[in-house]
Amino acid sequence: MTQISTAPSLPAYLAKPLAAWRGFVSRLRSVMPKGLYARSLLIVILPMVILQTVVTYVFLERHWQLVTRQLSTALVQDIAAVIDVHNSYPQDKNDDTLTRIAQERMNIDIEFMPKGALPPPLPKPFFSIIDGALSNEIRRQIGRPFWLDTVGRSNLIEIRILLDNSILRVVAYRSAAYASNSYIFLLWMLGTSFVLIVVAIAFLRSQIKPIVRLMNAAEAFGMGREADFHPRGAREIRRAGYAFIEMKRRIERNIEQRTAMLTGVSHDLRTILTRFRLSLALIGETPETHDMQKDIEEMQRMLEAYLAFARGDSGEAAARTDMREFLAGLRGEAERHGADVGVSYQGDPIVMVRPAAFKRCLANLVGNALSHAQKISIDAQRDLRFLTINVDDNGPGIPLERREDVFRPFFRLDASRNQDQGGTGLGLAIARDIARSHGGDITLGDSPLGGLRATVRVPV
Secondary structure, eight states, X not given: OOOOOOOOOOOHHHHHHHHHHHHHHHHHHHHSOOSHHHHHHHHHHHHHHHHHHHHHHHIIIIIIHHHHHHHHHHHHHHHHHHHHHHHHSOOOTTXXXXXXXXXXXXXXXXXXXXXXXXXXXXXXXXXXXXXXXXXXXXXXXXXXXXXXXXXXXXTEEEEEEEOSSXXXXXXXXXXXXXXXTHHHHHHHHHHHHHHHHHHHHHHHHHXXXXXXXXXXXXXXXXXXXXXXXXXXXXXXXXXXXXXXXHXXXXXXXXXXXXXXXXXXXXXXXXXXXXXXXXXXXXXXXXXXXXXXXXXXXXXXXXXXXXXXXXXXXXXXXXXXXXXXXXXXXXXXXXXXXXXXXXXXXXXXXXXXEOHHHHHHHHHHHHHHHHTTOSEEEEEEEEOSSEEEEEEEEOSOOOOGGGTTGGXXXXXXXXXXSOTTOOOOSOHHHHHHHHHHHTTOEEEEEEOTTSSEEEEEEEEO
16 A cells, blocks of 8 residues: 655645745845855945944934933923022012023023913924923923924024913023034944945955956866966965866866877877778779778778867867958858858957867858758857857758757767768767867757758857
8 A cells, every 4th residue: 555645734824924934035035146246245244234223223222312311301400490490589670680690500591581372383303302302301390381493593492481471482502402422423433334344345355356266267268268377365265276277287187198199099090091092002993992992081081080079179279260251261161062151240250269179160060051951041149248150051950859969979860861971970069069168059949041050159
C-alpha cells in the first residue's frame, strides 16, 4: 500500500500575513541595489541614518522638550509673580515701578492695558515646542484666559493675560522660554554625518575598485583578451587576484601543451600524406591513382578540420578589427563562389576580436549557407555591449528539434540537407566554439528569407 505524505498546511490566520510578508520581501528585493558598491554604501549609511534618527528623536523628545519646558516654567513663574504683586500690593498710578522691576530683574517688558476682549487666537505653528509648553504652564500656574503669539516676531514672544480690571501684555525674548541652541546640535550632527559619509564613500570606492579590476580581468580572459592586471586592495582581494593569475597561467600552460601536441601530430600526419602523394606521383597517372589522390585530399581536408576543432584557434591575440571591411571580405569570397550576398552594418565598426578565429567562425556559417542556398544576407549591428551578426539564407533550413544537435562535433544532418555534400560535421561546432571563446554564442532560428538564420552575438 502506497502512502502519500503531504506537508501540513498553514492555518488560515497565518496564510494571509505570510503571503503579504513574502510579497513585501519580493518587492523590497526588486528595488534593492544589485551592485556590490551600492550595497556596501547601504550597509554603511543605513545604520548611521537609523542611529541619527533615534538620537534626534530622543533629543527632541527628552532633552529639547525638557529644557524648553523648564525655561517656559521659569518665565511663567515670573509673569505669575508680577500678577500677584499687581493684585496684592498698592502700586503707583501707571505701574511704573512694577514695570521697571520686571524689565531690570526679570528681563521682560510688561504693560497693563485697559480691559477688553483678547485678540482672536492665532493659528498654531506646525512644529513649535514653545507654543505648547507656554500654553500648558499658563493654564497650570495662572489659570486665566490668555492670548499667545510665538510666530509674529522671530526673536520675541508676546503674551496677553486677561485680569480682573485690565489686560497684562508681556513681551519677552524667545530665548527666555526656548532652548534655541538645540539647532546647533542638529547642525553639528548633520555636518559630521556628511563628513563620515564622504569618507565612507571614498574608502569603499578604493576597496571596491580592486574587485572591479579583477572582474574585468576575468571577463577579458574569458573573451580571449589580454588584461594588464595586478592584485591590489585588502588581503583577501589580493589573494583572490593571485589565485586568478595562477589559474590563468595553468590554463595557458595547458593550452600551450595541447597546441604543441597537436602541432606535432599534425606534422607527423602531414608527413605521411606527403609520402603518399610522392608515391602516387612516382606510380604515374592512372584511374586508380586518381581515386587515391582524391582520397588523400579528402584526408587532408578532414585532418585540417579535426585539428582546427581541437586547437580552437586559441593562441591568437585579440585586436581592433574593422567589421565593415571584415564583412566586405566575406562577401567577396562568397560572391566568387557564385552566391548572391547582401551585407549591412550599423554602429561603430571597430570591435576587439581575434581576427583569424572570428573570420573562420563567420566563414563556416557563410560556407554552410553557400552549400544549401543561393541567396545570403549578412546583417550586423553593434551597440554599447554586443556585436550581433545575422547570417540568413533561403535554403531548406533545419528542423527546430535538430538545431542544437548540429552543434555537436561530427554530427551531420544529411537527412535534411543535400545528400551529395560531404563534410566532417565540425563546421558549426568550430563556429560555436570560437564564438564562446569570445564570450558570446551562436543560435539558430528562422530566416526572413525562408531558410535558416544563424545569429552570432559576442560582447564588445
